[in-house]
Amino acid sequence: MTDALESSPPLDLPLDAHALRADFPVLARTVHDRPLVYLDNAATTQKPQVVLDALDRYYGEYNSNVHRGVHRLSQEATEAFEAARITVQRFLGAAASHEIVFTRGTTESVNLVANAWGRANVGAGDEILVTEMEHHSNIVPWQMLCEAVGATLKVLPMDDRGELRMERLDDLLTERTRLVAVVHVSNALGTWNPVETIIGRAHAVGALVLVDGAQSIPHLPVDVQRLDADFYALSGHKAYGPMGIGVLYGKAAVLDAMPPWQGGGDMIRMVTFEKTTYGELPCKFEAGTPDVAGAIGLAAAFDYVEGIGRGRIAAHEADLLEYGTRVLGEIPEVRFIGTADRKAAVLSLLFEGVHPHDVGTILDREGVAVRTGHHCAYPVMQHFGIPATTRASLALYNTREDLDALVRALTRVREVFA
């Protein structure tokens, strides 16, 4: 697959979100005697029945450890696990399946790179460049690395609309820059960053680039080869898959040259007390029994998404984003945080005179689930001089009615605080 957008069903056949809702059992429940309106998808998405079935089938029919036994169940589990890796490879447009390393999630993927690649390739006086809108999981591992090896953490700033100040990039990239860690889509602001441009300029100074794809994978067609990303990190649970499974994509040559991270079973070729030799990719980075069910569930989620078409999902969410921006913008007390030109389906807002935590409590009583808080992005909150926002984040099963319900619930906030 070279272009997911082109290979998806035609855009003129819009996605029927009302029909797709039936695929997600949890959406049928009520909260405080009201229908659930789930708008906290950037925290985690709900799971379609096909994912739940895949987990059930694995545990109910062929649960077994992988890469070990000669017995039938182990063979079936190993085949399904490795087939899941190929599904992920195709979904990301990677060149080979051994470039796909299963992890616990984006956070572990970033930590793997910071530790295994970082300790081997970053030294005193070197620089790591992050951006002002990173999630803590793409800041803290780099801070820890810099502290340990005496490197410097530099920050590409953003403007008041939540767009990266790209005119500063060339100044911040130096011959000492070893790696740029950048978020593809901001969880707090929704900004869809120009990572292709950043990757091109980083490569020009010899730096590698890690892209945090936790929020882009559920919303955009992503092709790691076309982006030319060196590392791409993602979480399964934010893209309709199970919790506890994630992916680190790395270019084979880069992964090959890296030392292992965690030691243990499955990642070795030979162990003696004198010397251990390590296995090939991707096993080298998958010490211990992996989350086999999680990987199979993630593949089921990606198949489900591909069945709908990532282009159609993106078009549907773009329509919701436009609609939500309009109807929420008509509420006099609402101010949006994050107004970039290019955004994914995140509406982060302030309600004048009411703290986001109070907004969240009132919305919850109306059955509307949103995230309130700093979204693990303190530097973003500091930029805007605010403690928190109320964030509605959308998924393929959300509808305009969900946004109408959010608007109604926000008028309740006004009534309670009148």
Next chain:
Amino acid sequence: MSDLRDLYQEVILDHGKNPRNFGKIEGARSAHGHNPLCGDLVTIYVTVQDGVIEDIRFEGSGCAISTASASMMTQALKGRTREEVDRLFERFHEMVTGRADGTQGTDDLGKLAVFEGVVEFPLRVKCATLSWHTLKAALEASSEAAGPEQPGTPEPQVTTE
């Protein structure tokens, strides 16, 4: 809607919007409180004379519940002894967490009884108790004869996402 009204009572909304005893006491013992879940920040300043709270003020930013709780706490505690403060905190904590045995009522809590509605909102208990935990840290710092501005370590430090 009724339980929302139980939580957001008029008195609480009033104190949330117009907090009393808001500001710094120069040279007083103080402690910082932080609830990372929602970003609430509070600093409590307290002076103690002969075992009695002489003055108590606070600064910070937070939700309506935490701001109102800090405001009403400062009103309730001026002139109280350490023992009375500890007892009131214990009773307040029992009330908002639903651990009271129900035999005592809330008469001894006075105006603080308006926070009774918090019990239906377990995720908001930390908002209501942040200022109390912070006060405790400030008083403990002061009883250990630490210098002015000695920062205490507030108990509520939850982590999120």
